[in-house]
Amino acid sequence: MAKQLTGDDLHELLKEQALLEENMALLSWDQLTGMPVKSGEFRAELMAYLTKRYLKVTTGKKAKALLDYYQLPNNQSTLSIDDQALFQRFSHDIKYVINVPADDYIAFERLKIMAQDAWAAAREKNDYAIFKPYLEKLIHMTKQLIPLWQTDEQTPYDVLLGQYEQGLTTKKLDSIFNQVKQGLGALQQELQLNGETPDNQFLHRSVPKGLQLRYIQPTIQRLGFDFERGRLDDTVHPFMQDMNRNDARITTRWSDRDFKMAVLGLFHEAGHGMFAQNVDSKWDYTPFNKGIAMSIHESQSLFNEVIIGQDEAFWYHEYPKLQDIFGDVLADISFEQFYDGWMKTEPTLIRTEADPLTYPLHIIIRYEIEKAIFNDDLDVSELPALWREKYRTYLGVVPEDDVTGILQDIHWADASFGYFPSYALGHLYAAQFRYAMNKELDISSLLQSGDYQPLIDWRRNHIWQYGASKSPSDILLTATGEPLNPNYWLDLQRKRYEKVYQVKVD
Amino acid sequence: MAKQLTGDDLHELLKEQALLEENMALLSWDQLTGMPVKSGEFRAELMAYLTKRYLKVTTGKKAKALLDYYQLPNNQSTLSIDDQALFQRFSHDIKYVINVPADDYIAFERLKIMAQDAWAAAREKNDYAIFKPYLEKLIHMTKQLIPLWQTDEQTPYDVLLGQYEQGLTTKKLDSIFNQVKQGLGALQQELQLNGETPDNQFLHRSVPKGLQLRYIQPTIQRLGFDFERGRLDDTVHPFMQDMNRNDARITTRWSDRDFKMAVLGLFHEAGHGMFAQNVDSKWDYTPFNKGIAMSIHESQSLFNEVIIGQDEAFWYHEYPKLQDIFGDVLADISFEQFYDGWMKTEPTLIRTEADPLTYPLHIIIRYEIEKAIFNDDLDVSELPALWREKYRTYLGVVPEDDVTGILQDIHWADASFGYFPSYALGHLYAAQFRYAMNKELDISSLLQSGDYQPLIDWRRNHIWQYGASKSPSDILLTATGEPLNPNYWLDLQRKRYEKVYQVKVD
Known part of the structure; x- marks a missing residue:
C-alpha cells in the first residue's frame, strides 16, 4: 500500500x-x-x-x-x-x-523563554529564589519528556546525555571523571604546596584592538582558518556560526587590557571554524554536515586554544612575531617570562574564565549535580548548598553569592541538561588526538619551526572530513586506536605544569 | 460554493x-x-x-x-x-x-542570469557584440510577455513603465521630459558660454575614511537617520536595504581622494533609509510597507543628496563642522570657494557619476531608446549609434567605446526595461516637495541654523508615513496641491547655478 x-x-x-x-x-x-x-x-x-x-x-x-x-x-x-x-x-x-505532543512542545519552548528572562532577572538581583520556581518547572517538564525517549538500558540522565552525544552514559562518565579528579587533585596539591607561581601582570598591559587584530588574523589563517570561506566580527559573547562549509563565521570581543582573551578566544573559534570548513562536500545539505556532536567540535576548538595555544614550542616561534607587532609593549618580557605567565593557573569561581587545568572540575561539578537531579531526584532547594560544597571540595573556593555561583550559566535556563559534559570531553579528546598525532608527526619541531600545515592535514584527514557521519567515539577510536583515555590529558597537563611551576609530581 | x-x-x-x-x-x-x-x-x-x-x-x-x-x-x-x-x-x-506560464517564467529568470554574465563579459572585453544576442532575446521575451499584462489604453512600453509605477505612460513622460530638455538646454548653454567655472580640486585632497565617517555619521543622524533602527556598512556599489521599518541598512564605498562621494552617497542612502524607517506601523507585514515605487523613494534620497546636500544655507551651517573634523585639509578654503566647487557641473559620459544638473539627461536618453525599442521596434544593432547620437545632442559628449557608452548600466541585462525614468522623476518630485514645504517652513533659515527637525517632520507627515499605500502621483498631489510640474526643479537648479556660475538666464 x-x-x-x-x-x-x-x-x-x-x-x-x-x-x-x-x-x-x-x-x-x-x-x-x-x-x-x-x-x-x-x-x-x-x-x-x-x-x-x-x-x-x-x-x-x-x-x-x-x-x-x-x-x-x-x-x-x-x-x-x-x-x-x-x-x-x-x-x-x-x-x-x-514523539512529543505538539502542545507540550510549544509549552516547553515558551517556558524556556520565560525561564531565561527569570534567570536574567535573578542575576540582576543576585537572587536564586527568582529563578528557582522556573528551574523547578523546567526539571519537571524534562522529567516528563524523558520516558518518551528512554530505552531500557538508559538511566533518566543518560537520555539527556544522549541528546548531545549518542551512546554517552553516566557509567562511562563516572569512570572518566573519577580518573580526572584523582589525577588533577595530586597535581594541584603539588603546584600549591611547592610550585613557583609565575607572574602574569604583563598580560594586562594596554594593547589596542588594532594591534591585537594585526597579530591574530594572519595567525589563525596560518593555523588553518580560511578567510575566503569565513569572516570575523565583533560580538559580546564569542561564538562560531557556520552557514555551510564555505561560510563559517567567527566572532570575538576585545579588551585593551587583556590581549590573551582575544588571542585564545579566536584560536578557539577558528578551531570550530576550521572543522566546519573541512567537512567532506559529500555531506552538503545533510545532517552530517552540521549536526556534529559538541564534544568533538569542542575538541577541535580546544586543540587550537589549549594543545597549540599553550604549547611552549608554538610560542617559541610565535612570541617574536607577537612582540614585534605589539611594538614596545612586551619588549622587556623574555620568552621564558612570557610563556610562564601565559600558563599561570589558579582555581576560580567562574567556569568561562577558568584556565584549562581547572576547567574540567567546573564541568564535573555540574555533571554531578545534574545527575543528582535526574537520577536521584535532588530537590532544587538543595542546589545552592550542593554547589558551594562541591566548589569547596574540588577547587577550594566557595562562591559568596548566587551570581558567582549557581546562577552563572545560562544552560539550565534553556533546559540544556546533559550538555556540560561535552566541554570536558572536548579537552580530553583533544589531548588524545595530540598523542596519536605525535606518533606520526614531530609536533614540537613542527610548531617550533612554524610549519602548521601537517597538523592541519592530520586533523582534516582524521577528524574534520567526517563531519557528523561518525560518532565522537568512532572518530576517536579510528584516529587514535583506542577508546577515550583521560590519562593523555592528565599526562600533558602534568608535564606542562611541572615545568612552568618547577615541581615534580610522583 | x-x-x-x-x-x-x-x-x-x-x-x-x-x-x-x-x-x-x-x-x-x-x-x-x-x-x-x-x-x-x-x-x-x-x-x-x-x-x-x-x-x-x-x-x-x-x-x-x-x-x-x-x-x-x-x-x-x-x-x-x-x-x-x-x-x-x-x-x-x-x-x-x-499570468505567465511557469515554464516561461523560469526560462526568463534563467535568461536574465546568463545575460548578466554576458554583460559582464562584454564589459570586460569592451565589446557590445558579446552582449547583443542576449539583449535581443531579453527584448524578444519581454515583448512576448507584454500582451499578458497590457490594457487597452497602454502602449507596449507603458506596460513596462507601469511595472515600476502604476499609471505612468509615455504620453505623460514625453511632455515632462520635453520641458526638462528645453529648460536645461537654455541653462547649460548660458553656463558654458558665459559662466565662471568654479575650481573644485580641493575636493580631491586626501581625507582618511575615519575622518570622513566622523563627519558623516552624526550628520546623517541629524538629518533623520536612526542608527538604533539601521546600520552602516561598506560595500562596492552603495545601496539601502530595509528588512522592516526597524531595520534599514545603508552602505557606502570610500575614497581617500574623494570625500564628496561618501558624503553625498550616504546622504542619499540615508534618505532611502529614513523613508523606510518612518512608514506607519499599520502597514507592517503588508506590501504597503516595502513596495514603494522607486520614483517616490528616489525623491527622498535625492531630497537629502540634492535639495539639502547642495543647498548653500545647509553648507553655511555644516562647512565649519566639516572643516573642523578634517583638521587642516580645508583650512585654506573659504566657505564661498567650498560651495562653488561643491556645485561644479559638467557633462559626462557615465550616468552614475553625473551631477544633479545633467543627470536627468542621461535618463531621458535611456527613456527615448527604450521607447524606440518597445513602441517602434528599433533593432538592437542600431542601439550603439543611437546612443552616441543622443549623447552628442543632449550632453555634447560622445562615448569612444562600449564600456563608457551602451554597456555602462546593468539594468537591461536584468530586463529592467521601464525602470530608468524613476530616477529622473525622483529629482523632479524632490524639487516640487521642496517648493511646497517652503510655503510652510522657511527652509533656508532652518538649514542655516542647523534645525533639521521641521523638515524631517514635514517629510514624515506628507510622504514617509504612507509607505506604498498611496501612489506617487497621489502623494505629490496631496503634499503639494498639484500634479507633477518640472518647473520647480528647473527653477531651483537655475537659481542655484546662476549664482554659482555668475550668469543670468532669460
Whole structure:
C-alpha cells in the first residue's frame, strides 16, 4: 500500500531541513553581530515563521512516510551505505520532536523563554529564589519528556546525555571523571604546596584592538582558518556560526587590557571554524554536515586554544612575531617570562574564565549535580548548598553569592541538561588526538619551526572530513586506536605544569 | 460554493510574503556586505529555495482563492478601506507573475542570469557584440510577455513603465521630459558660454575614511537617520536595504581622494533609509510597507543628496563642522570657494557619476531608446549609434567605446526595461516637495541654523508615513496641491547655478 520511496526522497527532505537551518543560522549570526537594537521583535517574528516551517518539514507527512518506509530493514537495505547512515541519523533526531505532543512542545519552548528572562532577572538581583520556581518547572517538564525517549538500558540522565552525544552514559562518565579528579587533585596539591607561581601582570598591559587584530588574523589563517570561506566580527559573547562549509563565521570581543582573551578566544573559534570548513562536500545539505556532536567540535576548538595555544614550542616561534607587532609593549618580557605567565593557573569561581587545568572540575561539578537531579531526584532547594560544597571540595573556593555561583550559566535556563559534559570531553579528546598525532608527526619541531600545515592535514584527514557521519567515539577510536583515555590529558597537563611551576609530581 | 473569506485570510498571505521578502532582503544585504567570497553557490541555492517558496505562496491555491473571492465587488466591499487597498495592490502585483506560464517564467529568470554574465563579459572585453544576442532575446521575451499584462489604453512600453509605477505612460513622460530638455538646454548653454567655472580640486585632497565617517555619521543622524533602527556598512556599489521599518541598512564605498562621494552617497542612502524607517506601523507585514515605487523613494534620497546636500544655507551651517573634523585639509578654503566647487557641473559620459544638473539627461536618453525599442521596434544593432547620437545632442559628449557608452548600466541585462525614468522623476518630485514645504517652513533659515527637525517632520507627515499605500502621483498631489510640474526643479537648479556660475538666464 505504501508508496515506494528512494534515496532521493530522503535527500530532498534533508536538503530542505539543511536550507532552513542555514537560513536560521544566518539570522542568529546577524542578530549577534550588529542587527539594529530595535528590530528584535521583527526578527523574533521571522524566526518563529521559519521554526514553524522547519517543524512542518521535520514532522510532516513526508517525514513520517520516510520513517515508516525505511524503518523496515528490507526497505532500508535498498539505500546506499551513506544513505542508510543518514536515515538512522534522521530517525534519531526526529524522535526528540515527533514523539512529543505538539502542545507540550510549544509549552516547553515558551517556558524556556520565560525561564531565561527569570534567570536574567535573578542575576540582576543576585537572587536564586527568582529563578528557582522556573528551574523547578523546567526539571519537571524534562522529567516528563524523558520516558518518551528512554530505552531500557538508559538511566533518566543518560537520555539527556544522549541528546548531545549518542551512546554517552553516566557509567562511562563516572569512570572518566573519577580518573580526572584523582589525577588533577595530586597535581594541584603539588603546584600549591611547592610550585613557583609565575607572574602574569604583563598580560594586562594596554594593547589596542588594532594591534591585537594585526597579530591574530594572519595567525589563525596560518593555523588553518580560511578567510575566503569565513569572516570575523565583533560580538559580546564569542561564538562560531557556520552557514555551510564555505561560510563559517567567527566572532570575538576585545579588551585593551587583556590581549590573551582575544588571542585564545579566536584560536578557539577558528578551531570550530576550521572543522566546519573541512567537512567532506559529500555531506552538503545533510545532517552530517552540521549536526556534529559538541564534544568533538569542542575538541577541535580546544586543540587550537589549549594543545597549540599553550604549547611552549608554538610560542617559541610565535612570541617574536607577537612582540614585534605589539611594538614596545612586551619588549622587556623574555620568552621564558612570557610563556610562564601565559600558563599561570589558579582555581576560580567562574567556569568561562577558568584556565584549562581547572576547567574540567567546573564541568564535573555540574555533571554531578545534574545527575543528582535526574537520577536521584535532588530537590532544587538543595542546589545552592550542593554547589558551594562541591566548589569547596574540588577547587577550594566557595562562591559568596548566587551570581558567582549557581546562577552563572545560562544552560539550565534553556533546559540544556546533559550538555556540560561535552566541554570536558572536548579537552580530553583533544589531548588524545595530540598523542596519536605525535606518533606520526614531530609536533614540537613542527610548531617550533612554524610549519602548521601537517597538523592541519592530520586533523582534516582524521577528524574534520567526517563531519557528523561518525560518532565522537568512532572518530576517536579510528584516529587514535583506542577508546577515550583521560590519562593523555592528565599526562600533558602534568608535564606542562611541572615545568612552568618547577615541581615534580610522583 | 466558494468558502467565505475575511481580511484575516488576506493578511495571513501578505504576512507570509512579507516575511519571505524580509528574509531574502537580509540574504541580499549579507551577500553585498562581506559574505565570504567562496560561499556564492550555497547562497544561490538558498535564494532559489526561498524564491520557489515565495512563488508558491504568491500563486498558490490560497492566493487564487483570495483573487477569485475579492475581485467580486460584493465581497470586496466587506473589507475595510485599508484592506481593499491592500487587495488591489495584491491583485496588481500578482498579475505580473500569475499570468505567465511557469515554464516561461523560469526560462526568463534563467535568461536574465546568463545575460548578466554576458554583460559582464562584454564589459570586460569592451565589446557590445558579446552582449547583443542576449539583449535581443531579453527584448524578444519581454515583448512576448507584454500582451499578458497590457490594457487597452497602454502602449507596449507603458506596460513596462507601469511595472515600476502604476499609471505612468509615455504620453505623460514625453511632455515632462520635453520641458526638462528645453529648460536645461537654455541653462547649460548660458553656463558654458558665459559662466565662471568654479575650481573644485580641493575636493580631491586626501581625507582618511575615519575622518570622513566622523563627519558623516552624526550628520546623517541629524538629518533623520536612526542608527538604533539601521546600520552602516561598506560595500562596492552603495545601496539601502530595509528588512522592516526597524531595520534599514545603508552602505557606502570610500575614497581617500574623494570625500564628496561618501558624503553625498550616504546622504542619499540615508534618505532611502529614513523613508523606510518612518512608514506607519499599520502597514507592517503588508506590501504597503516595502513596495514603494522607486520614483517616490528616489525623491527622498535625492531630497537629502540634492535639495539639502547642495543647498548653500545647509553648507553655511555644516562647512565649519566639516572643516573642523578634517583638521587642516580645508583650512585654506573659504566657505564661498567650498560651495562653488561643491556645485561644479559638467557633462559626462557615465550616468552614475553625473551631477544633479545633467543627470536627468542621461535618463531621458535611456527613456527615448527604450521607447524606440518597445513602441517602434528599433533593432538592437542600431542601439550603439543611437546612443552616441543622443549623447552628442543632449550632453555634447560622445562615448569612444562600449564600456563608457551602451554597456555602462546593468539594468537591461536584468530586463529592467521601464525602470530608468524613476530616477529622473525622483529629482523632479524632490524639487516640487521642496517648493511646497517652503510655503510652510522657511527652509533656508532652518538649514542655516542647523534645525533639521521641521523638515524631517514635514517629510514624515506628507510622504514617509504612507509607505506604498498611496501612489506617487497621489502623494505629490496631496503634499503639494498639484500634479507633477518640472518647473520647480528647473527653477531651483537655475537659481542655484546662476549664482554659482555668475550668469543670468532669460
